[in-house]
Amino acid sequence: MRLRVSYDGTDFFGWQVQPGTRTVQGELQEAIFRLTGERRTVVAAGRTDAGVHALGQACHFRTQTPTPAHRLGPALAPHLPPDVAVLEGRDVPPHFHSTRDAVSKTYRYVILNDRDPNPLARRFAWRVRPDVRGNGLNVDAMREAAAHIVGRHDFACFQSAGSPRPDTVRTVHRLTLTRAAIWPAWSPVPGEEIANDAGGPWLFLEVTGDGFLYNMVRTIAGTLAEVGMGKRPPEDVAALIASRDRTLAGPTAPPQGLYLVRVDYDD
Structure with missing residues (x-):
């Protein structure tokens, strides 16, 4: 069953x-054990780190429960803590695997580019202060840099140590940056409809790819933030990718700004 x-x-x-x-x-x-009496291993499409959120994580497990898939979310709800919810259950073939069968994943990274702190956002966004002259992030420069990331590349420069992959080639299908005056971070779809590039403290980086390396999205966010601050030119990103050198990339942005938005399958 897929959740x-x-x-x-x-x-x-x-x-x-x-x-x-x-x-x-x-x-x-x-929660599954309390509902079904079965001890099962739940396998995720992507293992999120401490502090990282999910709007649409996908996972699967094998079960003999008579509870229909579409009723599994409500059935599990009494057994789950308030910070976890099952949004959907779906029957899948026995050979299905959440990780291996995923064709793409979409992540969102949320930046609060504001002089003043926002206590309500501190668990859900990375606050990047404007510079001493009050200038916010240069989103046009960040978009120019992001264009170098889209496509099929060796992204070793964006991979953190700790969980290295022997194959570091991935395809980024789409990378957008949207500035907004309001908070659409929990929307299941990108928030372009409320975008306001003339202003607004919220910046949403959204990226879709066929797979991601360890801390890849957070390092992309940290690198693009440096571009937005004027610490590196946009064209530097192309040379950075070609170098395959993690030490030349920007910082790993903090975990609280990262959301796994969705995982897509052929079905």
């Missing part, structure tokens, strides 16, 4: 079960 799951990652030590810590996988597996 579509949403969660606030603030109080979790990431997705994957780890001894002595609270994780999303652990909460889901315990």
